[in-house]
Amino acid sequence: MKRREFLAGLSGSIVLPTLPRAAGAQVTQLDPHVWAITKGATVKKGRVKLELPQLADNGNSVAMKVSVESPMTAEDHVRGIHLFSDRNPVTRMASFYLGPRAGKAEVSSRVRLAGSQRVTAMAELSDGSFWSDTAEIVVTLSACLDES
């Protein structure tokens, strides 16, 4: 049996538990948080652009912008964009749901990052395909203790 078929078979037969993430373990297609959305469909690299600064002044608030190339018509649009962290205690950071009325598949926000890591953005398109991009970021800790 091919690996893909085996994995596809698995998704139908078991309930995926919320597994604790091993520190620094990369978010992949097999991650339960990703699988819950894709149901095992392949996630391709491309079409998505995730922008984060290379170095964050403070992990409490970092500018994030994610955009997807898409005409955003009724026939061809982005259904949703999902953000995953490979280091935060909560892996699935946010999900943004768009649709043809969004006009442009671009969302900006400010995110919390619990240390240097790789963030993954995954888009689901109206044709059922999944695309992703990642961004590496270095997050430094404050030099001084602050008990104010």
Added chain:
Amino acid sequence: MSPGSAAARFLVAALACTAAQAQERGIPLDRLKSGSAFLGADLRDLQADDFANPGMLWVERGGKLWREPAGKSARSCASCHQDAETSMRGVAARYPKIDPASGKLLNLESRINLCRAERMGAEALRHESEELLALTAYLARQSRGAPIGVDIGGVARAHFESGRAFYYRRHGQLNLSCAHCHEANWGRRLFAETVTQGHPNAWPAYRMEWQTLGSLERRLRACLSGIRAEMLPYGSPEYRDLELFLAWRAQGLPVEAPGVRR
């Protein structure tokens, strides 16, 4: 020259200054740099973004409080001061200053509370309360871009000297003075951070470490905590005097409040 001996020379020079020579500056006016110069582009842009700067949430609230009657007099700040954008323009850049009536050194927060007590018959707002932060942020915002310029003559002199002495004195378990970092070693790294010159021009500021807006006094308490010194209680005269010294030290720097800082 090692940083240590540079610091020692600074301290010796500073402490050797008499009142008459007190105009000697640890950092000359033409070398002053705001804390913004030490931020990454993300936070620098956020501070400049009049909409997304989180401090603006407090500025907006402050604008509402400005017009709200309070206390026995049922007057609001606006009852006497009308439109803050006109009447309060540039005011924050001149604080801390001596209140001529009482002879006390006031910062923005204590000025607000003095007005509330004497003119409005209203309760003082607590330190770091949402209302006081909002009003301080709102007032400071009206001075955005104005160069800091405080008066250290007359009654203010003693406060200035006291603040200056505090600045150059060692404190806490780490036995450091403010000057050790912010005069002898600004621009150098402390772990992953670049040490700033430690100016007050962007306060009150939204500090990312706090995930909220905070006052300059809170930031000074944080510094004391950082060098493992006792954090003096809010409202201590030491903070007020130090704020005056810091404002003198930052003369000419434009007010950036509400600032965004790490």
Added chain:
Amino acid sequence: MAARIQMPKQARHGELIEIRILIQHPMETGYRHDDVGHLIKRNVINAFSCRYNGEEVFRADLSSGISANPYLQFYTVAEASGEIEFAWIDDEGKQGLERQSIAVKA
């Protein structure tokens, strides 16, 4: 819950409009401790939606991974004149609601 909204008051039909919103909320992660060591309970805005004349044009599921005083910027297309409504709810069940009118010219 205090919120700031930035969006055009008017637009031409079919024009892309940029919407920015900043909401005052601590987005308490549930991982912090207070001065005496007790865990501070998690309370974040977990859902946000934007409706244009009643129809949802943008929705977000948020977590503690979104910063305190959450900021969102997204787009929609100017259709008819009317109201754009923003609604959100946090873990404690507290709801926020803001509305802005938009005039759309043909």
